[in-house]
Amino acid sequence: MMRFSTLVKHPADWMTGKSKDNSVVITSRIRLARNIRDFPFPGWAMKEERKAILETILPEIAGLTKMKKGFAQELSQLDSLQKQVLVERHLISREQAARSEGCAAVVNRKQSLSLMVNEEDHLRMQSICAGLHLREAYDLLDSIDRDLETKLSYGYDGNLGYITACPTNLGTGMRASAMLHLPALVLTDQIGQVLQAVSKLGLAVRGLFGEGTESLGDLFQISNQSTLGESEDAIIDRLERVIKQVANHERNARLKMMEEEPHELSNKVGRAYGTLKFAHMFDSKEAFTHISLLRLGADLSYFPEGTMQLCDALMMEIQPAHLQLYAGKELEPLKRDLIRAEIIRERLQNLDPPAISNIENEVNSTDPGDELPIEPPID
Secondary structure: OOOHHHHHHOOOHHHOOOOOOOOOEEEEEEEEEEOEOOOOOOOOOOHHHHHHHHHHHHHHHHOOHHHOOOEEEEHHHOOHHHHHHHHHOOOOOHHHHOOOOOOEEEEOOOOOEEEEEOOOOOEEEEEEEEOOOHHHHHHHHHHHHHHHHOOOOEOEEOOOEEOOOOHHHOEOOEEEEEEEEOHHHHHOOOHHHHHHHHHHOOEEEEEOOEOOOOOOOOEEEEEEOOOOOOOHHHHHHHHHHHHHHHHHHHHHHHHHHHHHOHHHHHHHHHHHHHHHHHOOOOOHHHHHHHHHHHHHHHHOOOOOOOHHHHHHHHHHHOOHHHHHHHHOOOOOHHHHHHHHHHHHHHHHOOOOOOOHHHHHHHHHOOOOOOOOOOOOOOO
16 A cells, blocks of 8 residues: 555656646546435534445445555544645545545555545545546546446436535536646736636636635636536537637737747746746745746747746645645744745756747747737637
8 A cells, every 4th residue: 555655755747747738738637426325425424424434435446456556544544734735736625635534535556546535425536637638537537437336336316317415516426627727818818708708608717726716826727517417428528629729729829929029928937937046935826926937938948848847846846735744844834935935946956047039039030921820719
């Protein structure tokens, strides 16, 4: 069985940007909600009932081939800092971290599969892949779900589909989502219009850690809202189509900034680099803002290959629980801000300044008659 220290030491590929196609769409996630017949939902269950649910589900999960030699732990055996690290790595939810007795988390060795027992539902399963690969994430999780369905008696109704604690999850019980990095749409003030169009299509837009959280570092989650009356394939196809359009708008916005505002763009990237490399204090929001610009610059060839992966790793390492884990103790906010800046300076010490002159010369030499591709509105 994988220990917590091992899990932390070896982050998943999707956490550190080891993908060539994640410049805009960073990750794809599929989540399934399932419940066991004849047991109350976790929110209504007594402690002994939650323990009985856990004893029913956990052995079946542990017996799955894909979950062997993974991390499996009852949350009551983890301290608050360890649980928050799992939240920051998107391996458990904030709601799950707030629970304790009768709750557990099971994560496979690659950390691409994570199963939560007694969150809002008896079983919350998720699969995460780097880039826009919703279908791949679904297929991976569907195989787990099918195996468990032969061993566990899921609550299911012929009209309502899978029975869930929250009515909005009835039907497939599936939430599909993607995490997107949209700095150019933010910088060009197009983000409001684009996200409003997405919302009108019945999709949800949330921050870094889901519902009720803000967008840090220009990161946005887009997901389906309805799960009843639509098949898994239809949900994935519709979401993927919209995400591709949003990603195209972001790419066009990046190209347009390079074409029309090269000096302003270079200034923003250069300032972000200088601030990150030499500042001695950062709160989370400011650090994420500058790293977002550095990541944008990496995609636009201001920095050498590998810089984007460095940015992705930094976004994980500088979160509050990770900082305290790094320090080996709980830290006051001011001390976290100091250590956050220290880690950033250390990670960036060998990163050369952005190649701004090369980029601007390349832009200035472009034929003024060249036109950027125009994307149609999101439909």
